[in-house]
Amino acid sequence: MKLTYYGHSCFSLNLPNHTLLFDPFISGNPAAQHIDISSIKADYILISHGHQDHLLDAADIARRTNATLISNFEIITWFGKQGLKNGHAMNHGGSYSFPFGRVKYTNAIHSSSLPDGSYGGNPGGFVITPEGQRKSYYYAGDTALTYDMKLISEEFELGCAFLPIGDNYTMGINDAVRAAELTSTHKVVGLHYDTFPPIVIDKTKALAKFKETGITLLLPAIGETVTL
Ligand code: NI
Ligand code: MN
Numbered sequence: 001m002k003l004t005y006y007g008h009s010c011f012s013l014n015l016p017n018h019t020l021l022f023d024p025f026i027s028g029n030p031a032a033q034h035i036d037i038s039s040i041k042a043d044y045i046l047i048s049h050g051h052q053d054h055l056l057d058a059a060d061i062a063r064r065t066n067a068t069l070i071s072n073f074e075i076i077t078w079f080g081k082q083g084l085k086n087g088h089a090m091n092h093g094g095s096y097s098f099p100f101g102r103v104k105y106t107n108a109i110h111s112s113s114l115p116d117g118s119y120g121g122n123p124g125g126f127v128i129t130p131e132g133q134r135k136s137y138y139y140a141g142d143t144a145l146t147y148d149m150k151l152i153s154e155e156f157e158l159g160c161a162f163l164p165i166g167d168n169y170t171m172g173i174n175d176a177v178r179a180a181e182l183t184s185t186h187k188v189v190g191l192h193y194d195t196f197p198p199i200v201i202d203k204t205k206a207l208a209k210f211k212e213t214g215i216t217l218l219l220p221a222i223g224e225t226v227t228l
Pocket of ligand 1: 049051110111142
């Protein structure tokens with residue numbers, strides 16, 4: 001499976017017949033100005049929570065691509081009021097089988113107000129199990145380390161976890177290593193770092209810290225596509 005990184009917590013997963021785009025925040029990211037948003041493909045746009053740095057470009061991309069938005073009830077309702085009716089609302093602990101595979105909306109410890117101050121429900125993450133595949137993929141969203149992550153390893157075998165590592169607003173590197181251990185994953189894509197001054201990290205130290213524990217940390221460049 002291929003992943004393309006668009007900066008901050010935005011990435012796409014290329015499944016055999018569908019493209020999933022996560023947390024689009026590109027036009028507001030100074031480090032992602034070389035990304036041509038109008039060329040990004042999406043059949044589904046998954047939004048972890050209501051903060052602007054996770055959904056700034058979602059409406060534009062959804063209008064252009066006619067992608068289905070997947071998020072919590074409050075966020076899907078909010079987009080619906082903007083005329084985006086192609087949404088699928090979920091809530092924590094719930095799973096649903098989409099044409100590309102099964103999605104479970106998982107717990108996250110964070111906040112979730114929408115850019116206009118509306119209530120955004122509670123923040124979450126997603127476990128994606130692509131159709132016909134044994135392994136699943138966990139996108140944690142913005143979250144603290146939480147023991148709930150252990151439940152994910154009890155239910156799923158993860159091929160990879162997409163975890164925030166930037167600290168300050170979310171887990172930092174040390175807790176992300178512990179999250180990888182709790183979820184029994186050996187491969188992590190690091191997200192939510194370097195975009196703003198409080199979340200600038202030392203990438204060399206991050207890579208070394210993960211390596212010590214035998215977990216592979218991938219830090220794709222913005223615009224880069226990697227094979228998971
Ligand atoms: Ni957030
Ligand atoms: Mn965020």
